[in-house]
Amino acid sequence: MQKFEKLTGLVAPLDRPNVDTDAIIPKQYLKSIKRTGFGPTLFDGWRYLDAGEPGMDHSKRRVNPDFILNQPRYQGTQILLARDNFGCGSSREHAPWALLDYGFRVILAPSYADIFYNNSFKNGLLPIVIERDALDRVFRETSATPGYKLTVDLAAQTVTTPDNTVFRFDIDAFRKHCLLNGLDEIGLTLARVDDIRAYETRRKQEAPWLFS
Amino acid sequence: MAARTLYDKLWDAHVVRQNDDGTCLLYIDRHLVHEVTSPQAFEGLRLAGRKPWRVDANLATADHNVPTTDRSLGIVDPISRLQVETLDQNCRDYNIVEFGMRDDRQGIVHVIGPEQGATLPGMTVVCGDSHTSTHGAFGTLAFGIGTSEVEHVLATQCLIQKKSKNLRVRVDGAVGSGVTAKDIVLAIIGRIGTAGGTGYAIEFAGSAIEALSVEGRMTVCNMAIEAGARAGMIAADEKTTEYFRGRPYAPKGALWDQAARAWRELKSDNDAKFDHEVVLNAADIRPQVTWGTSPEMVVPVDAVVPDPEKETDPVKRVGMQSALKYMALQPGTPIRDIALDKIFIGSCTNSRIEDLRAAAAVVKGKHVAKNIKLALVVPGSGLVKRQAEQEGLDRVFKDAGFEWREPGCSMCLAMNADRLEPGERCASTSNRNFEGRQGAGGRTHLVSPAMAAAAAIAGHFVDIREINVERAHGDDR
Numbered sequence: 001m002q003k004f005e006k007l008t009g010l011v012a013p014l015d016r017p018n019v020d021t022d023a024i025i026p027k028q029y030l031k032s033i034k035r036t037g038f039g040p041t042l043f044d045g046w047r048y049l050d051a052g053e054p055g056m057d058h059s060k061r062r063v064n065p066d067f068i069l070n071q072p073r074y075q076g077t078q079i080l081l082a083r084d085n086f087g088c089g090s091s092r093e094h095a096p097w098a099l100l101d102y103g104f105r106v107i108l109a110p111s112y113a114d115i116f117y118n119n120s121f122k123n124g125l126l127p128i129v130i131e132r133d134a135l136d137r138v139f140r141e142t143s144a145t146p147g148y149k150l151t152v153d154l155a156a157q158t159v160t161t162p163d164n165t166v167f168r169f170d171i172d173a174f175r176k177h178c179l180l181n182g183l184d185e186i187g188l189t190l191a192r193v194d195d196i197r198a199y200e201t202r203r204k205q206e207a208p209w210l211f212s
Numbered sequence: 213m214a215a216r217t218l219y220d221k222l223w224d225a226h227v228v229r230q231n232d233d234g235t236c237l238l239y240i241d242r243h244l245v246h247e248v249t250s251p252q253a254f255e256g257l258r259l260a261g262r263k264p265w266r267v268d269a270n271l272a273t274a275d276h277n278v279p280t281t282d283r284s285l286g287i288v289d290p291i292s293r294l295q296v297e298t299l300d301q302n303c304r305d306y307n308i309v310e311f312g313m314r315d316d317r318q319g320i321v322h323v324i325g326p327e328q329g330a331t332l333p334g335m336t337v338v339c340g341d342s343h344t345s346t347h348g349a350f351g352t353l354a355f356g357i358g359t360s361e362v363e364h365v366l367a368t369q370c371l372i373q374k375k376s377k378n379l380r381v382r383v384d385g386a387v388g389s390g391v392t393a394k395d396i397v398l399a400i401i402g403r404i405g406t407a408g409g410t411g412y413a414i415e416f417a418g419s420a421i422e423a424l425s426v427e428g429r430m431t432v433c434n435m436a437i438e439a440g441a442r443a444g445m446i447a448a449d450e451k452t453t454e455y456f457r458g459r460p461y462a463p464k465g466a467l468w469d470q471a472a473r474a475w476r477e478l479k480s481d482n483d484a485k486f487d488h489e490v491v492l493n494a495a496d497i498r499p500q501v502t503w504g505t506s507p508e509m510v511v512p513v514d515a516v517v518p519d520p521e522k523e524t525d526p527v528k529r530v531g532m533q534s535a536l537k538y539m540a541l542q543p544g545t546p547i548r549d550i551a552l553d554k555i556f557i558g559s560c561t562n563s564r565i566e567d568l569r570a571a572a573a574v575v576k577g578k579h580v581a582k583n584i585k586l587a588l589v590v591p592g593s594g595l596v597k598r599q600a601e602q603e604g605l606d607r608v609f610k611d612a613g614f615e616w617r618e619p620g621c622s623m624c625l626a627m628n629a630d631r632l633e634p635g636e637r638c639a640s641t642s643n644r645n646f647e648g649r650q651g652a653g654g655r656t657h658l659v660s661p662a663m664a665a666a667a668a669i670a671g672h673f674v675d676i677r678e679i680n681v682e683r684a685h686g687d688d689r
């Protein structure tokens with residue numbers, strides 16, 4: 001997994017609640033058996049005016065000039081501002097894959113759907129829960145100021161605005177540790193082989209039908 | 213020991229190890245696998261030189277991409293075909309049981325797990341699919357996972373998890389006639405919102421839930437994720453135990469007796485504490501229809517499309533306005549005046565035998581309205597299909613002008629050839645009305661099977677309570 005330590009990046013505001021994973025990456029692209037290549041079809045239904053299918057040359061499609069990510073000032077953005085319940089819907093990990101492949105490393109939103117939140121950490125995408133007033137302010141400033149950048153420091157758990165206002169955020173200690181070090185969770189669990197075997201032995205006594 | 217909720221009990225029984233940081237290593241009893249979220253997990257396993265920890269805990273089937281028309285022709289779309297063949301190959305390589313496309317037992321993963329008894333009360337069940345919450349209907353801890361976690365379970369039979377909070381949703385009293393499990397869960401989501409269950413495991417309780425059949429309970433738990441909760445669950449009772457008797461993967465003989473005894477404990481203690489509780493009065497619940505692009509945008513069938521101008525929360529108001537624009541609806545329009553183009557009866561929410569019986573009871577002897585371009589019935593599994601055919605339901609549907617298809621996810625998410633065209637409006641028994649969910653530009657209204665069937669006959673929504681139906685709820689109510 002990609003490490004995350006500190007980043008200063010351009011911010012793009014996506015001002016709508018309940019952005020679901022079907023909107024982040026529509027189902028036709030889920031037929032891929034790879035983890036990469038989803039960037040060009042991130043937010044496909046909003047980003048393009050024509051219907052997208054896998055295997056197309058997406059650089060030749062008709063883009064929707066009104067969609068936020070298509071505006072010149074947001075090119076090269078790495079931080080996404082979003083509203084409540086971001087990433088609701090399907091469990092598809094293709095959603096964080098697509099956001100990462102596009103270039104995002106951080107999301108700022110007041111709340112996330114559980115599975116999406118969880119999936120993001122496993123891929124080195126940092127979803128920050130930010131308090132509503134702070135978020136509203138960042139939304140306003142981003143829209144008002146072309147070239148607006150934020151600095152996100154995971155070790156310090158801070159988001160810093162261009163005028164040096166600092167917002168602190170909370171994050172689970174285990175997730176922070178894995179993300180800072182780019183750790184593979186499976187490797188961590190396999191270091192507990194003895195515990196797993198002991199559990200199975202005990203459980204086979206208590207509930208043998210689960211192993212028959 | 214302190215009083216515990218059902219969720220607490222299921223959790224405690226599966227903790228392999230409690231870590232210092234508040235997470236737990238949780239043991240997984242059953243892992244269900246489908247073609248869309250597993251290829252990258254198997255690839256990861258292979259690259260790391262790892263093997264499945266416990267092969268027999270896995271059960272696989274292809275459901276999202278499979279055609280619902282003649283299967284002997286195979287899958288026409290080469291990209292879909294490759295994904296299904298990749299699952300076949302991975303299951304062969306690792307010796308995992310798979311119900312292939314031509315197996316009678318194939319179907320939607322959340323329908324076949326319980327049908328086979330592969331999902332049992334008291335288990336932890338996971339699948340790379342958010343509607344894994346369905347399996348909570350039996351006093352089971354079941355939740356959807358992402359592909360990284362699919363790989364984690366394959367490699368270790370465990371997941372690193374943090375415990376959720378406990379939320380109880382009680383539905384007290386008896387529902388009126390024509391009101392089904394689907395209406396109950398839509399009403400719950402309408403009340404608590406699509407993020408109302410975020411961070412919680414929901415236990416559905418109360419006399420209206422207890423009165424539901426086991427299949428109806430699956431419908432309720434299926435949509436727990438639409439209320440934001442990864443897991444929804446219902447206490448096990450006699451109905452639950454009877455449901456599993458004799459199923460292929462269920463225990464037999466002395467083991468069965470031992471299991472059935474243990475399952476009696478799968479309920480919350482009387483004085484267990486919940487972090488939050490919501491109570492609905494069953495008698496207030498009317499047949500539900502969604503009008504927008506999120507399952508919380510739902511009203512009773514005898515209501516009108518709501519007006520965003522009356523919404524005080526500005527973020528919500530904007531959400532409503534964009535939903536109405538996408539759905540091409542005007543505030544104040546009676547739900548019953550909404551005309552439809554297509555009807556979809558299927559999905560892991562509503563494709564089991566009782567659902568098909570309920571829909572068939574409505575359409576029997578009638579015909580689909582002229583304005584309906586396509587009315588589809590897609591059974592949840594090959595075995596559901598066969599049983600429906602034995603009961604003559606296929607004839608009832610075909611005579612009424614419905615198409616009778618092969619099992620799979622089909623137009624629930626339109627990854628195969630079944631889909632809405634831009635602008636088409638559909639009454640659907642599935643679980644998501646997101647933009648483009650059933651096809652780019654398609655407009656989805658979520659309803660119960662009986663309501664979808666009645667809408668097919670009328671060509672627009674109708675109040676099922678005003679229709680004379682011989683037996684609209686299946687057998688076991």
Ligand code: SF4
Binds near residue numbers: 275276560621
């Ligand atoms: S039927 Fe629909 S919701 Fe259920 S598993 Fe298939 S795609 Fe997902």
